[in-house]
Amino acid sequence: MVFVKYDSKLKLREQKGSALSEQRSENVVWHGGHVGRADRAERLGQKGGTVWFTGLSGSGKSTIAVAVESALHHIGHHAYRLDGDNVRHGLNGDLGFGAKDRDENIRRVGELSVLMADSGLLVLASFISPFRAERARVRRLHEAADLPFLEVFVDVPLDVAESRDPKGLYRKARAGEIQDFTGIHQPYESPESPELNLPNAELSLQDASSNVINLLRKHGLIPA
Amino acid sequence: MVFVKYDSKLKLREQKGSALSEQRSENVVWHGGHVGRADRAERLGQKGGTVWFTGLSGSGKSTIAVAVESALHHIGHHAYRLDGDNVRHGLNGDLGFGAKDRDENIRRVGELSVLMADSGLLVLASFISPFRAERARVRRLHEAADLPFLEVFVDVPLDVAESRDPKGLYRKARAGEIQDFTGIHQPYESPESPELNLPNAELSLQDASSNVINLLRKHGLIPA
Numbered sequence: 001m002v003f004v005k006y007d008s009k010l011k012l013r014e015q016k017g018s019a020l021s022e023q024r025s026e027n028v029v030w031h032g033g034h035v036g037r038a039d040r041a042e043r044l045g046q047k048g049g050t051v052w053f054t055g056l057s058g059s060g061k062s063t064i065a066v067a068v069e070s071a072l073h074h075i076g077h078h079a080y081r082l083d084g085d086n087v088r089h090g091l092n093g094d095l096g097f098g099a100k101d102r103d104e105n106i107r108r109v110g111e112l113s114v115l116m117a118d119s120g121l122l123v124l125a126s127f128i129s130p131f132r133a134e135r136a137r138v139r140r141l142h143e144a145a146d147l148p149f150l151e152v153f154v155d156v157p158l159d160v161a162e163s164r165d166p167k168g169l170y171r172k173a174r175a176g177e178i179q180d181f182t183g184i185h186q187p188y189e190s191p192e193s194p195e196l197n198l199p200n201a202e203l204s205l206q207d208a209s210s211n212v213i214n215l216l217r218k219h220g221l222i223p224a
Numbered sequence: 225m226v227f228v229k230y231d232s233k234l235k236l237r238e239q240k241g242s243a244l245s246e247q248r249s250e251n252v253v254w255h256g257g258h259v260g261r262a263d264r265a266e267r268l269g270q271k272g273g274t275v276w277f278t279g280l281s282g283s284g285k286s287t288i289a290v291a292v293e294s295a296l297h298h299i300g301h302h303a304y305r306l307d308g309d310n311v312r313h314g315l316n317g318d319l320g321f322g323a324k325d326r327d328e329n330i331r332r333v334g335e336l337s338v339l340m341a342d343s344g345l346l347v348l349a350s351f352i353s354p355f356r357a358e359r360a361r362v363r364r365l366h367e368a369a370d371l372p373f374l375e376v377f378v379d380v381p382l383d384v385a386e387s388r389d390p391k392g393l394y395r396k397a398r399a400g401e402i403q404d405f406t407g408i409h410q411p412y413e414s415p416e417s418p419e420l421n422l423p424n425a426e427l428s429l430q431d432a433s434s435n436v437i438n439l440l441r442k443h444g445l446i447p448a
Binding site: 034035039040043044066069070073076078079080082086087090091093094104108111112114115116118119120121141 | 311338342
């Protein structure tokens with residue numbers, strides 16, 4: 001098990017406690033203190049945090065997240081993907097697609113990411129999340145919890161995303177069958193200073209994935 | 225790493241795929257299939273699922289969950305606790321304590337548990353959750369996702385819980401400062417067939433914790 005170094009911003013309260021002491025006795029642990037974030041990180045050999053993929057529908061967010069998940073698994077790490085598929089039908093199944101509900105959707109996903117990152121997971125969240133304010137809010141939630149938040153802009157031009165149209169959504173939006181579609185009826189606000197910019201029309205999937213893995217290494221979530 | 229055996233109800237789709245083949249090539253994994261529940265379980269040496277502690281305020285749910293978490297960590301497993309402390313201020317910070325909001329609180333915690341269990345975690349959820357119908361709903365969410373749900377009734381008489389009153393809530397409820405308090409103003413509906421009954425006034429914390437660990441073994445979430 002490789003131990004992940006912490007930067008100074010992370011809470012080390014638990015790490016200093018008896019649970020991680022080499023001299024611990026079984027009884028102390030058994031009855032003893034809470035298992036904390038640092039304990040889980042040591043056990044897993046990784047530091048929990050969130051990679052937030054943002055970009056137009058059809059930009060390749062989920063495809064990259066799947067490749068990153070596979071690469072992480074292959075090198076012994078524990079990741080979990082969050083996207084519309086596993087959130088919209090369950091936790092956020094009560095929400096629609098109006099402005100207020102889309103905002104609440106992202107708020108809950110942000111809180112969910114915080115809890116999962118706190119548990120020690122590398123969270124790979126793929127959501128269009130077109131507005132700077134909503135992404136900033138999710139970032140603040142992580143910062144308040146002293147958890148890493150890495151914004152990855154999956155950057156493809158609208159015409160490229162629309163020509164791909166893997167789910168046929170642009171076609172429906174152009175035909176008026178979908179309202180408030182990002183890029184057609186509503187703006188996509190590009191990140192101004194994401195932790196990583198992926199010009200995805202120009203990168204192989206393997207290169208895009210490698211860049212994200214390197215980002216995790218650079219920020220100390222997995223060992224260099 | 226110990227491999228956890230699956231019972232026949234669990235989906236083994238991913239386990240049979242190339243990602244777990246001994247002959248896998250790096251390229252297949254890299255570009256390859258989704259990492260699934262079975263892959264994560266193999267990596268972690270445990271099967272994700274939820275232990276749901278239900279009982280009166282002051283019954284000892286969270287205390288037992290802390291002890292179980294510590295014991296699991298000590299034997300190399302990865303658990304995460306959910307309770308009012310980490311859910312009510314974040315994900316469910318928009319909810320109050322009226323009947324409708326309490327119902328929505330438990331619904332979201334149920335969905336959150338499903339996602340965390342799907343990620344491979346042993347979820348230790350401590351919520352009064354006084355109504356059979358709401359607990360049954362959370363159970364159904366897990367069953368629909370083919371995930372284990374183990375209901376643990378932390379069973380202490382009301383007078384014992386009230387005499388402990390660790391948070392001073394019974395006193396406030398008796399004084400009329402809290403409305404709709406379970407056991408005082410509202411009924412607690414005891415589980416009719418929980419996976420485990422813990423008569424917590426008669427058990428040491430270590431015995432209560434051991435009983436839960438044995439329950440996890442019995443249901444195959446951790447190796448016997």
